Amino acid sequence: MEKFVEERKAFTEYLQIEKNASPYTIHFYQRDIESFFEFLNKEGIIQLGEVDYAVIRVFLTEQYDQKLSRRTVSRKLSSLRTFYRFLEREEIVTSNPFISVSLPKMDKPIPDFLYQEELEKLFHVSDTSTPLGERNQALLEILYATGMRVSECKKLTLQDIDFSLGTVLIHGKGRKERYVPFGRFAQEALEAYINNGRNSLLQKSNQTNDTVFLNARGAPLTPRGISTILEQMVKNAALTIHVTPHMLRHTFATHLLNEGADLRSVQELLGHEHLSSTQIYTHVTKDHLRNIYMNSHPRA
Structure with missing residues (x-):
């Protein structure tokens, strides 16, 4: 999708240069943000600053309707929170609506180990x-x-x-x-x-x-x-x-x-x-x- 191209590019550069993120990490950030952009397009939201708590709740409901795991939803929220923190820093948006959204509690898997x-x-x-x-x-x-x-x-x-x-x-x-x-x-x-x-x-x-x-x-x-x-x-x-x-x-x-x-x-x-x-x-x-x-x- 063609919207938010500049914001996406600037955020990727931020991850590469300032955060020293690995290509693997950057890939997941981009994938999570892209799915959110697709949601915004479907909802007719054309400005990143229009996103508020109510919009995010609808987005989360769709994620759970897709039977995504709590771990996946939690990762998406974390990615978007970081993305909006960057947008706020760059004064592209005035606030970060993801700050008030709590991450879903996850069952912590017990790691397998050898005796x-x-x-x-x-x-x-x-x-x-x-x-x-x-x-x-x-x-x-x-x-x-x-x-x-x-x-x-x-x-x-x-x-x-x-x-x-x-x-x-x-x-x-x-x-x-x-x-x-x-x-x-x-x-x-x-x-x-x-x-x-x-x-x-x-x-x-x-x-x-x-x-x-x-x-x-x-x-x-x-x-x-x-x-x-x-x-x-x-x-x-x-x-x-x-x-x-x-x-x-x-x-x-x-x-x-x-x-x-x-x-x-x-x-x-x-x-x-x-x-x-x-x-x-x-x-x-x-x-x-x-x-x-x-x-x-x-x-x-």
């Missing part, structure tokens, strides 16, 4: 006498050791790893960077892979690159490739669970909290902008503490 026994089986399944086995072991160790996202793991370069300090520089969402430490097991697996298996894999490609994790042809692994590797490891370990790279991130956070790490530290290690994102893991800590209490307190 220590399940992890141990995965750690012993790779044949580390082969280049691919060394790679798989290093991949598993670093994902669990750092809790990084699969998109961050894909971008990892040799220069990002500091073996002398035992830290890795992770390039996160929105161009944010963070240093995360890793332990002895991850270090040994990474060193073995980088010094041996990775060189063997790289020889299969006629190109040079500094990406840490390579596929069987010597090219950088894709997120789908990482998921496939984990699926095969689970199959080889004869586990009856479905494991994703993100589940290792959940496991990383859950195990740290269960062992006494504070929430703020885990937030920083995960690269979460808001503490509320990290708090989804506290349910496991509460269960863990309850079990300790019930098993230890004399009058439990």
Whole structure:
């Protein structure tokens, strides 16, 4: 639709330049705003300043009539609130009507995580006498050791790893960077892979690159490739669970909290902008503490 082209363009530039938003984030903002523009066109609203609380309620009713989840509606509202905050700042509108609209309460899903026994089986399944086995072991160790996202793991370069300090520089969402430490097991697996298996894999490609994790042809692994590797490891370990790279991130956070790490530290290690994102893991800590209490307190 041709209306509001300039406003949309200015907002996109704001997200790119001032907010350092990732292309993925910008895509969702644009999609949410576009659906709102389509609604305004259908309602005959030709000025963004005409939108008020009543218009927003009609918009929300339509969203729920489409059987959209509360999570999706909440995301749309959040996108539009940010959009109108920008419009207000640029004096395109005089007020932000989305400020008075509360986000729908969402059921917070309990993140899936692996128990220590399940992890141990995965750690012993790779044949580390082969280049691919060394790679798989290093991949598993670093994902669990750092809790990084699969998109961050894909971008990892040799220069990002500091073996002398035992830290890795992770390039996160929105161009944010963070240093995360890793332990002895991850270090040994990474060193073995980088010094041996990775060189063997790289020889299969006629190109040079500094990406840490390579596929069987010597090219950088894709997120789908990482998921496939984990699926095969689970199959080889004869586990009856479905494991994703993100589940290792959940496991990383859950195990740290269960062992006494504070929430703020885990937030920083995960690269979460808001503490509320990290708090989804506290349910496991509460269960863990309850079990300790019930098993230890004399009058439990």
